Amino acid sequence: MALTPEDVVNKRFQPTKFREGYDQDEVDDFLDEVVVELRRLNQENEELRQRLIASDARISELQRAASGPAAVEAAPQPQFASAPAVVAAAPVVAAPAPYQASDPNAIDPSNTNNLLQLARKLHEEHVREGIEKRDALIAEGHATAARIVSEAEEAQRTQINALDQQRVSLETRIEELRTFEREYRQKLKSYIEGQLHELEATEVTSNSAASAVAPGSASFASASFDSGPVDSAPVDAVPFDSAPFNSQTPPPASYQGFGGN
Numbered sequence: 001m002a003l004t005p006e007d008v009v010n011k012r013f014q015p016t017k018f019r020e021g022y023d024q025d026e027v028d029d030f031l032d033e034v035v036v037e038l039r040r041l042n043q044e045n046e047e048l049r050q051r052l053i054a055s056d057a058r059i060s061e062l063q064r065a066a067s068g069p070a071a072v073e074a075a076p077q078p079q080f081a082s083a084p085a086v087v088a089a090a091p092v093v094a095a096p097a098p099y100q101a102s103d104p105n106a107i108d109p110s111n112t113n114n115l116l117q118l119a120r121k122l123h124e125e126h127v128r129e130g131i132e133k134r135d136a137l138i139a140e141g142h143a144t145a146a147r148i149v150s151e152a153e154e155a156q157r158t159q160i161n162a163l164d165q166q167r168v169s170l171e172t173r174i175e176e177l178r179t180f181e182r183e184y185r186q187k188l189k190s191y192i193e194g195q196l197h198e199l200e201a202t203e204v205t206s207n208s209a210a211s212a213v214a215p216g217s218a219s220f221a222s223a224s225f226d227s228g229p230v231d232s233a234p235v236d237a238v239p240f241d242s243a244p245f246n247s248q249t250p251p252p253a254s255y256q257g258f259g260g261n
Helices: 005-010 024-074 084-094 097-101 109-226
Strands: none
């Protein structure tokens, strides 16, 4: 008798008395695993059996479909001598008869070809759509990369232009400072030379006044002792304050072109 999963499930054992036996829970767990495996094997066997039956039916259908046109062509051969035109036309009309008289579950080769063509067409369409999507993604990636590079180059050019403007501005200010330095040095030199010339002229004037005062004082002393009192007269001397003094304004000590900067 074949063993089925139901037999394993419904099997009952008599409990033992006065002697040891297997653990009932372990035995039940093992039997549950056996039941699951038996059910799986039975299902696989049933599927394989159905597939075998379907394959046999398909082989029979194909054999009948292949033998049908041969039987139709062999039937009208005795009539070739009397009516060749009718015999020639007979296979064309009688050819679809075997397909119509066959089993409704039979496979029509024309339908199979149509299905193959449809499947091939769908495959080609999917492949074409995949290629189009790939090309679109690649083009989009290239466009995005070009845009990012263009923006980066534009930002770089903007920064370079700003730095160039700052450089030109700094160079202009440096040149102005150098010009101010040259002019300041020249003015300071002229101012110092002018002060030195004025100092030398003041010394010469002082020496001339001193030499003019000395003889007048001697004659005044002799006259006062010899001829009595003499009215005092102003000394004919050039006063110190009357000496020419060409003062010059010193140059400014700060550069006005950068006032407050």
